[in-house]
Amino acid sequence: xxxxxxxxxxxxxxxxxxxxxxxxxxxxxxxxxxxxxxxxxxxxxxxxxxxxxxxxxxxxxxxxxxxxxxxxxxxxxxxxxxxxxxxxxxxxxxxxxxxxxxxxxxxxxxxxxxxxxxxxxxxxxxxxxxxxxxxxxxxxxxxxxxxxxxxxxxxxxxxxxxxxxxxxxxxxxxxxxxxxxxxxxxxxxxxxxxxxxxxxxxxxxxxxxxxxxxxxxxxxxxxxxxxxxxxxxxxxxxxxxxxxxxxxxxxxxxxxxxxxxxxxxxxxxxxxxxxxxxxxxxxxxxxxxxxxxxxxxxxxxxxxxxxxxxxxxxxxxxxxxxxxxxxxxxxxxxxxxxxxxxxxxxxxxxxxxxxx
Amino acid sequence: xxxxxxxxxxxxxxxxxxxxxxxxxxxxxxxxxxxxxxxxxxxxxxxxxxxxxxxxxxxxxxxxxxxxxxxxxxxxxxxxxxxxxxxxxxxxxxxxxxxxxxxxxxxxxxxxxxxxxxxxxxxxxxxxxxxxxxxxxxxxxxxxxxxxxxxxxxxxxxxxxxxxxxxxxxxxxxxxxxxxxxxxxxxxxxxxxxxxxxxxxxxxxxxxxxxxxxxxxxxxxxxxxxxxxxxxxxxxxxxxxxxxxxxxxxxxxxxxxxxxxxxxxxxxxxxxxxxxxxxxxxxxxxxxxxxxxxxxxxxxxxx
Numbered sequence: 001x002x003x004x005x006x007x008x009x010x011x012x013x014x015x016x017x018x019x020x021x022x023x024x025x026x027x028x029x030x031x032x033x034x035x036x037x038x039x040x041x042x043x044x045x046x047x048x049x050x051x052x053x054x055x056x057x058x059x060x061x062x063x064x065x066x067x068x069x070x071x072x073x074x075x076x077x078x079x080x081x082x083x084x085x086x087x088x089x090x091x092x093x094x095x096x097x098x099x100x101x102x103x104x105x106x107x108x109x110x111x112x113x114x115x116x117x118x119x120x121x122x123x124x125x126x127x128x129x130x131x132x133x134x135x136x137x138x139x140x141x142x143x144x145x146x147x148x149x150x151x152x153x154x155x156x157x158x159x160x161x162x163x164x165x166x167x168x169x170x171x172x173x174x175x176x177x178x179x180x181x182x183x184x185x186x187x188x189x190x191x192x193x194x195x196x197x198x199x200x201x202x203x204x205x206x207x208x209x210x211x212x213x214x215x216x217x218x219x220x221x222x223x224x225x226x227x228x229x230x231x232x233x234x235x236x237x238x239x240x241x242x243x244x245x246x247x248x249x250x251x252x253x254x255x256x257x258x259x260x261x262x263x264x265x266x267x268x269x270x271x272x273x274x275x276x277x278x279x280x281x282x283x284x285x286x287x288x289x290x291x292x293x294x295x296x297x298x299x300x301x302x303x304x305x306x307x308x309x310x311x312x313x314x315x316x317x318x319x320x321x322x323x324x325x326x327x328x329x330x331x332x333x334x335x336x337x338x339x340x341x342x343x344x345x346x347x348x349x350x351x352x353x354x355x356x
Numbered sequence: 357x358x359x360x361x362x363x364x365x366x367x368x369x370x371x372x373x374x375x376x377x378x379x380x381x382x383x384x385x386x387x388x389x390x391x392x393x394x395x396x397x398x399x400x401x402x403x404x405x406x407x408x409x410x411x412x413x414x415x416x417x418x419x420x421x422x423x424x425x426x427x428x429x430x431x432x433x434x435x436x437x438x439x440x441x442x443x444x445x446x447x448x449x450x451x452x453x454x455x456x457x458x459x460x461x462x463x464x465x466x467x468x469x470x471x472x473x474x475x476x477x478x479x480x481x482x483x484x485x486x487x488x489x490x491x492x493x494x495x496x497x498x499x500x501x502x503x504x505x506x507x508x509x510x511x512x513x514x515x516x517x518x519x520x521x522x523x524x525x526x527x528x529x530x531x532x533x534x535x536x537x538x539x540x541x542x543x544x545x546x547x548x549x550x551x552x553x554x555x556x557x558x559x560x561x562x563x564x565x566x567x568x569x570x571x572x573x574x575x576x577x578x579x580x581x582x583x584x585x586x587x588x589x590x591x592x593x594x595x596x597x598x599x600x601x602x603x604x605x606x607x608x609x610x611x612x613x614x615x616x617x618x619x620x621x622x623x624x625x626x627x628x629x630x631x632x633x634x635x636x637x638x639x640x641x642x643x644x645x646x647x648x649x650x651x652x653x654x655x656x657x658x659x
Contacts, residue, residue, distance in 0.1 A: 037464075038460065038567060186607050189619055198562065199367065218565075218567055
């Protein structure tokens, strides 16, 4: 039986590597998106990255994408299909694809995988993310200066460390400007549901929030804010056309530089597994044009972005206490990557429960 | 609290629109499971027309028309070709989801002005009741008017009687001289048009943009609401508002600091619907007495 398995695996490996030589393109790159490209948010930006690869490499590279793949067994099926159909590099763009990616990677050692926002690597699985919390630091600074009711409304998706990190970074930055500011969090338990996001925004606004932040993928909350005359921030893309009077800025995901670099590495043969976590400095996190704010706030925002990019300021600089009063980061110290990746506690000033 | 009730009324409107149409369809004996797909087609066509022409009435009509067109496909397959109604409805749902995504590709990232709110000059702002009841856009009132119209039609007119007769016993209806197939066609087209209106409300007023799959399961909720309401229009209105209230509690509850986990609140509307359905169906005879007896059964004229 062991011999049968080895022969079968060898046959599978030969079958998957053969098509790579048979294609006209040197490399096939596959993408798995958790939402529709039409979300104008997270998946849309990944697709912009994909298009950048096509623009850069032309005929040498052929790209495919599969959108709206739910995290779970469906993801495994899609990733396996991409790996088995001759793709040499596959980007899986959501946290929940972590285990399926690793599982398929073991079965296809010649295919390289890039898993977004994950934390487990393998010889042929690299992880990458962007330091969105740096962007949150900037918008927290802006919110701190613009809020009049001292209440920030935060529409959060699912309680994973990345989302908690964003909430904490924004709250810390806002409270550094004004220690009376409170962040009210509402969980919508979904990355993408325009109806729910709009409802959550209305609920937050009715309870006194006058600046809305979100970690969900559609512009619905911005529209609700625009209709109510409240300020808000765009997420993943510049959403100014949905809220010309409400959007202050947006945290834009810019995957193009990383995607092009990694594709080039595969074509050169220099691709290696690892973890990439770049931020504003490397251009992976961009702040959209600052609008609807007075010039001094704009200057403060630009300074905050420049400070974070140069390393002069770290969004998680101690002393930082969590909601129960325990000190998590000592005075003068900064949070290291490990603590940030596993963050499961809220800082002081955040209201709303944190489901475990 | 006031904002909670306002949000509740707005959230109930797409459900009410889709469900009242489905109620008429099911009362005539046709089980239309394609409501979700028809809502999405209504949403995308309404958005497309509103974006291209800038005319809101035209967009609303387009939404209704798209829903009716989908219902026409459904009716032909189910009434003239006598295919299985449940399977065809499901197929049409999947078709609607995909077709709307395809049509809507060009409209991603496009913003639209939301439907303007009607307001009575003094009353709307001054009193709490005025703010709650009088400050909505036209489709909210249209939904309630439609529910009232359907109730009146079903129980106070000849046509309504014929429709109910055909749904309860199509053989007798045929013997009496009613054109069963024609009545069912009209009822299904009306149901599809209402589902399209429900979808149009989502893309024109609720979140004035197009996003794939933006109905997020509301069509299925509408189907459940029809059963929950034992096929009676005023109970349907109550059910729609109840469901919307529990849905909004998901967000306002977190804001008010209710000591309930957010995931439980997210689940609550669906659990409430199931509980209501269980309570209503606990007496088998009562359920049989309330449901249109011929629902889902194809009609073939014997003589």
